[in-house]
Amino acid sequence: MAPANTHQAKTQFGYRRHPDQDRSGPSPAAHPVVIVGAGPVGLSLAIDLAQRGQRVVLLDDADRIGEGSRAICFSKRSLEYWDRLGVGDRMVEKGVVWSVGRIFHGEQQLYQFNLLPEDGHKRPAFINLQQYYAEAYLVDRINELPEIDLRWRNKVTAFEQRNDSAVLTIETPDGAYRLNAQYVIACDGARSSLRQMVGAEFAGQVFEDQFLIADVKMTAEFPTERWFWFDPPFHAGRSALLHRQPDDVWRIDLQLNRYADPVVEKKPENVRPRIARMLGHDKFEFEWISLYKFQCRRMDRFIHGRVIFAGDSAHQVSPFGARGANSGLEDAENLSWKLDRVLRGKSPASLLESYHIERSAAADENIRESTRSTDFMAPNSHQEARLRKAVLSLAKETEFGKRMVNGGRLSVPCSYDSPLSSLDADTWRGGPSPGSSMLDAPVATLAGEQIYLTDAFRKGGTDFTLLSFSNGGPIDAPDGIKGIRMGGEDGLADPSGLVAKRYGAAPGAAYLLRPDGYVAARFRHPTRSAIAAALARAEGLY
Amino acid sequence: MPLSTSSNFARPDDAFRAIVEAHRGLTEEQSADFDAALVLILANHIGDIDVLREAIGLARRRMIDGQQQQQQQ
Numbered sequence: 001m002a003p004a005n006t007h008q009a010k011t012q013f014g015y016r017r018h019p020d021q022d023r024s025g026p027s028p029a030a031h032p033v034v035i036v037g038a039g040p041v042g043l044s045l046a047i048d049l050a051q052r053g054q055r056v057v058l059l060d061d062a063d064r065i066g067e068g069s070r071a072i073c074f075s076k077r078s079l080e081y082w083d084r085l086g087v088g089d090r091m092v093e094k095g096v097v098w099s100v101g102r103i104f105h106g107e108q109q110l111y112q113f114n115l116l117p118e119d120g121h122k123r124p125a126f127i128n129l130q131q132y133y134a135e136a137y138l139v140d141r142i143n144e145l146p147e148i149d150l151r152w153r154n155k156v157t158a159f160e161q162r163n164d165s166a167v168l169t170i171e172t173p174d175g176a177y178r179l180n181a182q183y184v185i186a187c188d189g190a191r192s193s194l195r196q197m198v199g200a201e202f203a204g205q206v207f208e209d210q211f212l213i214a215d216v217k218m219t220a221e222f223p224t225e226r227w228f229w230f231d232p233p234f235h236a237g238r239s240a241l242l243h244r245q246p247d248d249v250w251r252i253d254l255q256l257n258r259y260a261d262p263v264v265e266k267k268p269e270n271v272r273p274r275i276a277r278m279l280g281h282d283k284f285e286f287e288w289i290s291l292y293k294f295q296c297r298r299m300d301r302f303i304h305g306r307v308i309f310a311g312d313s314a315h316q317v318s319p320f321g322a323r324g325a326n327s328g329l330e331d332a333e334n335l336s337w338k339l340d341r342v343l344r345g346k347s348p349a350s351l352l353e354s355y356h357i358e359r360s361a362a363a364d365e366n367i368r369e370s371t372r373s374t375d376f377m378a379p380n381s382h383q384e385a386r387l388r389k390a391v392l393s394l395a396k397e398t399e400f401g402k403r404m405v406n407g408g409r410l411s412v413p414c415s416y417d418s419p420l421s422s423l424d425a426d427t428w429r430g431g432p433s434p435g436s437s438m439l440d441a442p443v444a445t446l447a448g449e450q451i452y453l454t455d456a457f458r459k460g461g462t463d464f465t466l467l468s469f470s471n472g473g474p475i476d477a478p479d480g481i482k483g484i485r486m487g488g489e490d491g492l493a494d495p496s497g498l499v500a501k502r503y504g505a506a507p508g509a510a511y512l513l514r515p516d517g518y519v520a521a522r523f524r525h526p527t528r529s530a531i532a533a534a535l536a537r538a539e540g541l542y
Numbered sequence: 543m544p545l546s547t548s549s550n551f552a553r554p555d556d557a558f559r560a561i562v563e564a565h566r567g568l569t570e571e572q573s574a575d576f577d578a579a580l581v582l583i584l585a586n587h588i589g590d591i592d593v594l595r596e597a598i599g600l601a602r603r604r605m606i607d608g609q610q611q612q613q614q615q
Contacts, residue, residue: 383578390578400586 009136011065015153021177028178031057032343034168035185036156036194040071040131041311041328042187043138047085048336050147051462054343057179058148059170061155065139068288069130069215072245073322076116077413077437078329079123080517084458086144088123090137095127096244101226103407107233110395111402112225115410120498121440122452126322126410128224128245134325159184159197159307166306183339184307187328192313198304204297205371207318208258209378212291214271217249218284228407230377230392234278239377239407241320242278249287252278253319255377262291294318296371298363302356310335315363317370320377320408327366330413331359337462337515341539351540354420362414369409376406413437420514422521422534430504431511431522438467438517441498446490453499454517456484456492463515464535468526469500471507476528478535481512514538545596 020029033049035042038060046058074082074091082088102112115125142148157176158169166184170177186194195202227242229235241253252275256265264270266289276282298315302308311328335355341347379385394401413436421434432439440454457465460482468475470488477483485491486499487507494500503511510526511519512534521534536542551557564580565573585594 383574386574386578387582390575390582394579394582398583398586401582404582 009065009133010139011132011136013063013139013152015063015173016151017172017174018149018151020179021172021174023177028167028180030165030180030182031055032182033057033185033339034059034179034181034183035187036168037186037188037192037311037313038135038139038150038152039066039187039189039311039328040134040138040325041332042185043135043142044081044085044329045185045187045310045332045336046148046150047087047138047141047145048332049340050142050145051085052336052340054147054340056148057181058142058150059154059156059168060150060152063152065132065135067132068290069132069245069249069251071131071134071322071325072128072243072251073126073326073410074129074134074329075322075326075411076121076123076125077411078326079127080440080454081329081333083123083454084333084462085138085141087137087141091129091134092123092127094133094137094246095129096224096246097124097127098224098226098244099125100223101228101407101410103402103405104227104229104232105392105395105405106231108396110392110405120442120496122454123440128243128251130245130247130249131325133246156188156193156197159194161198161305161307164306182306182343185335185339186307186309186313187311187332188313190312190316192309194307195299195309195313198307200299200301200304200309202297202299204295204316204367206295207293207374207378209374210256210258210260210262210265210291210293211319212254212256212265212271212274212289214252214254214275214289215245215249215287216252216275216284217247217287218279219248220250220279222250230405230407232278235274240278250284254278256291260291266291292319294374296367296374298360298367302360303352308335308339308352308355310359314359315367317366318374319370320373321366321370322408322411323366323370326411327362330362331355333516334359338540347540354418354540358414358416358418358420361416365414366411373406373408416518420520420538420540422512422537424522425530426522426524428504428522428524431502432519434519434521436519438511438513438519439502441494441502442496443486443499444493444495446492453484457513457517460484462517464520464538465513466510466526466531467503467513468510469503469505469507473508475510475526477526478528478532481531481535512538543590543593545593545600547600 023029034057035046036059038058046056049056079088082091099116100114103110142150155171156168157171160167165180165182168179224244229240232240238255243251296317302314310331317323338351338355342349379388391404395405416435418435440452443453444450463482465482466477467484469486470491510523512521514520520538
């Protein structure tokens, strides 16, 4: 059903004819990058590439932002990425911030968890924000970037792989035209047509249980927390989820059985009593109702010649864990800097292979985590149900039982076992190891401004960056690498001591950060040659 | 530390008896529920995933051996 249009964001866009469409004959217009699909992943990737100076053509087969809230939980990592794309503040201002979840069994609370129990981070563990807002804000940002050519109602219908490019056939209201692209990035979602065109398999585990999403508008006093029930009194024998979104909209997710009739179950008159039973009243309006089943699967390879897959087109997970959109955004930030370097001839095309290695491993982790959650919610056999029953009953009185209750393990950045990482040569106690994401912490500038380490990284240009901890002496770093200096006469101050603590760093130590904020290498006693070697490795130069 | 399969109880009969008696008076269904809880409690107490996997492997081999013996009879 259509959402009640209560939100203030532009979601309808117009098709416009482009001069590329007037070119006929054997040589279509050529572009370095064509992104297919203007969802959160394609939009973010386009902005990232444009900010790195690349010209991007972004195609979408529709002329409007999709209906319904869909993805609603955006992770700290995604917000830090959006900060770099210039949209983080807007997302956080509109979104509802949360970090606490509660798990109930029947009427009893089993336990609660806090996903970010410590201070000193710019961004919260999560915000909830309807996907249409996220997409609308990204489109607004794109309109500020002349490098991006966003073409609505441009549907890719055919595709031809060449040695050093790909040729797309695109259907528009004015008829078909062709484009030549050095690289095509397929961000065209779970039903990716490009995936079908390259003939790639997309196999995995199918889950038979059905889930009903109802986004309802109501004024309610529930706290801004993620509430998850096993076997609640209002929905016996199954699971339920309640989660707040902006504009007094609440996400309710109810597990149905595998034999439920989707057409019948989706009818508002049938959904209403279910929700009323849960809330204890029926003073609510429907924003969106959807019934879904899901699969956990990924492509064998994320790169097919000149076509690179990112987001749901490459991998799908169950929704419990907020690992769908967030992992797609991690794909975008992983791919963007590599593609930029390859297009500039600064790194060999083989650097792109590390995108496949790192992000397919991340997809495996996300699939494993979300499959475990789903199996716990919907046991596959009597014995699995029995083990779950034992866990839920043990959780009432034991800590280990609480920890085994799996109502969704929420998205955190993956650590990569990557060919781009240099192994530690020194002994470290604590701190992010090579292949892990950088950690945030508060810092102060010379002028006394209170900012965060992620701000300093972004302001430095989101490139290879040496984060060094001053011991008074100069740091001998290779040319062409950005620097964030902690301490010393001209460095950032660490007033809370959290930077040194989180990085397990003594004076003299240094971290080499990649353009996506991942740690490439770290040194207790950095030398120019060791940094240069780690840099070359992370750039894919050997 | 590998899975210990030497005898660890001073009085193994007491341990076996304690488990047997815990099942007395239970239906099949209740016994299965009880076992599930007991396995989880003991697994957590061991707290070592490698030992747990080894134990699972040993139990599965026993089961397969048992089935083969049945088929031979």
